[in-house]
Amino acid sequence: MVVDRYNYIGWVRKKQGKISEAWTSHEQAMQILQKYLPPTHPRLAVTYNYISLLYSAMNDHSSALDCLEKALHIQEQALQPNHPHLAETHFNISIIFERLNKVDDAFQHAKKAIDIGNQAFLTSDDPQMKMYQEQFDKILLLTQSCNELVL
Structure with missing residues (x-):
């Protein structure tokens, strides 16, 4: 699909540091999706995820x-509760928080990513699960450090 190409080109441009070119590609993808798909279609969520990376x-x-x-x-409206895309979005939200x-908030979303990953039958040696676990562990340490400062 053309949208996938626009998103892929945008992702590559972002990796190259060409943010304005990446914006153009993702905006083109979003315009096509919004024109032809209902507002709750999961493909829109994919493009929102890409755009969030640009903002970040x-x-x-x-x-x-x-x-x-x-x-x-x-x-949450379009996918099963244990869908791996939900885990990925919670992971990304955790990073932003x-x-x-x-x-x-970061801890809650990191935990949710782990929980969904486990429900989606991702194994502990799966690269995605490793990323989720590393984020969770990092946030857990931050949470403990914050709690120690309060005491």
Whole structure:
């Protein structure tokens, strides 16, 4: 599908540091999706996830979070509760909350990513699960450090 190509080109451009070109590609993908698909179609969530990465790369974490919350809302309506895409979105939200210094929220979403990954039958040696576990462990340490500071 053309949308997949636009998103892939956008992803490559982001990796190359060509953010404005990445924006153009993802915007083209989003325009096509919004024209032809219902607003709760899971393909929109994929593009929202890509756009959130661009916002994050520009240190606009609030806008990144907005995109991820839109993606999560769509996914919760359209996908099974144990779908791996939900785990990935929770993982991404956890990272953004961490960058916003909202450790408790980051912890909740990191935990949710792990839980969904386990329900989706991802094994502990799966690369995605390893990423989720590393994020969870990092947030757990931050949470413990924050609790020690309060005491």
